Amino acid sequence: xxxxxxxxxxxxxxxxxxxxxxxxxxxxxxxxxxxxxxxxxxxxxxxxxxxxxxxxxxxxxxxxxxxxxxxxxxxxxxxxxxxxxxxxxxxxxxxxxxxxxxxxxxxxxxxxxxxxxxxxxxxxx
Numbered sequence: 001x002x003x004x005x006x007x008x009x010x011x012x013x014x015x016x017x018x019x020x021x022x023x024x025x026x027x028x029x030x031x032x033x034x035x036x037x038x039x040x041x042x043x044x045x046x047x048x049x050x051x052x053x054x055x056x057x058x059x060x061x062x063x064x065x066x067x068x069x070x071x072x073x074x075x076x077x078x079x080x081x082x083x084x085x086x087x088x089x090x091x092x093x094x095x096x097x098x099x100x101x102x103x104x105x106x107x108x109x110x111x112x113x114x115x116x117x118x119x120x121x122x123x124x125x
Contacts, residue, residue, distance in 0.1 A: 015079075015080060015081060018054050019054065019058060019077075019078070020051055020052045020053055020054040020055075021052070021054075022077065023048075023051055023052050023058075023066055023070075023077070024052040026070050026072065026077070027048075027052075027070065028091070029091060030070060030071065030091065030092050031091035031092030031093030031094065031095070031096065032070075032092065034048040034049055034052070037066075037069055037070070040069035041062075041065045041066065041069045042065075051066070063077055063078060
């Protein structure tokens with residue numbers, strides 16, 4: 001387990017978010033849980049949580065491991081520029097649900113889609 005830093009430095013801000021907040025945002029955008037990300041990296045879920053809450057600092061090696069597990073390059077992870085929020089790309093979590101929906105019989109699919117349309121219409125008002 002990485003050593004806790006002895007210096008009391010504030011979390012590094014990368015634009016409008018800390019490095020831990022950026023890791024959390026990128027993980028969520030990809031529809032991953034902390035457990036899934038931890039498994040991809042080969043660490044415990046508690047460590048992912050500690051990195052996301054800036055209780056642990058990313059070493060160069062861990063930054064590379066996180067970037068690889070998230071499907072990005074290290075520069076994107078560590079960039080001080082505000083990262084664009086990809087609103088056009090659905091999350092993996094949403095895509096998994098859509099795949100499950102496609103496996104339903106057509107009548108049940110129609111029922112779910114009508115319920116979704118009703119919720120979206122109510123939200124728009």
